[in-house]
Amino acid sequence: MLSRRIIPCLDVRDGRVVKGVRFRDHVDMGDIVELALRYRDQGADELVFYDIGASPEGRSVDYAWVERVARLIDIPFCVAGGIRDVETARRVLHAGADKISVNSPALERPPLIAELADAFGVQCVVVGVDSVREADGQWRVRTNTGDPSRTRAPGARTLDWIAEAQRLGAGEIVLNCMDQDGVRRGYDVEQLRQARALCGVPLVASGGAGEPQHFADVFEQADVDGALAASVFHSGAIPIPELKRFLRQRQIEVRDV
């Protein structure tokens, strides 16, 4: 039986893992390879590296650290941030990433998803979706959320965009529920459940994890395939081995390490 995936997300800048507070004031968390190996040893099922410098600075990913990680790590990893064309994606994949994730560039130019799927197969193509609940009760997407001064609301309804991204060739959807992000009050189960209903490809929950119960809730109630989190793992608030023991007690299938 397929295990539910636990996925730490690491923000990378200049080859280092950083932790930011509202995009500014980044604190150095350590060497990217060192942290990647630590999470691997703890039983992370997959890692996401988000190159936070790439998109706002208008440059593509720094391939050197992708290759460094690929050489040493023996679990899958995905690279996000700064990928807006097939060539960049090719270089990231050839450097050793297993998947690439696109967000704003896909919303700005949806055919990008099909181009990536045609070039590498849908299994390499993750579409990240940043979503906010608006005053009318609808969830709508946001772009360029890495930099609050540049964040835009292009108007698309989140659920419509998820269906469209899938139709174009997304092999996996990561739904980041921004209202929950950093609040640690739990994943947005309601939104994720609605996304799940129209998502035939794997769906990963993001935003809101604060305690082990939140992971159990999102797996049990929204039937997501994976749960992504950053701060609770970086701070050590939730050690991954303990989280997996907790989930297994709840009869949720997770990988033994």
Add this chain to the structure above:
Amino acid sequence: MSSVVVVDAGGANLGSVCYALERLGVQPRVVTDAAGLEGAGRVILPGVGAAPEGMRRLHAQGLVEPLRALQAPLLGICLGMQLLYERSEEGEVECLGLLQGVVHRLPAAPGIRVPHMGWNALRAMRPSALLDGVADGASAYFVHSYAAPVTADTVAASDHGSLFTAVVQHGRLCGAQFHPERSAATGAHILRNFLEMDF
């Protein structure tokens, strides 16, 4: 250890497979044509992507007949394993025909997502040195939408809605549907077994 050759047929996981071999202390030779296969002790065919494109690349590089005639032990990984079979429903393409069976699309069903992406258990179907040191039920990392049926050649199966072949061996022909290069200790064991076992 005799020389290990990794076939570059355009698969995006080529680098990852080479790194995994390097972690085992093996420096593989990456080859793109038939001449490169000469003198190989072990040959690995990685692959990511679609079967028609994979076969098109093998034809374009003049590798189809040399792979069919290969005497050295061969390990196909992911798409590389699927290409060892007779045919794939993906694009209805004729494959290498070294193993019996037709690769089919994984059927989607309630709770069964396609692509099959993530860690799934290996269920041993028959003994093989490929699985030495790998516990029954050990997890491996899969990413695929097509799969080979369970046949007499199946060493381990995995379950995603229905059983499919996860590890295959027929004489010197081996395959892994999952990614050993990304399957932590389980994957490293299987790669090492392929390199060291007697055929």
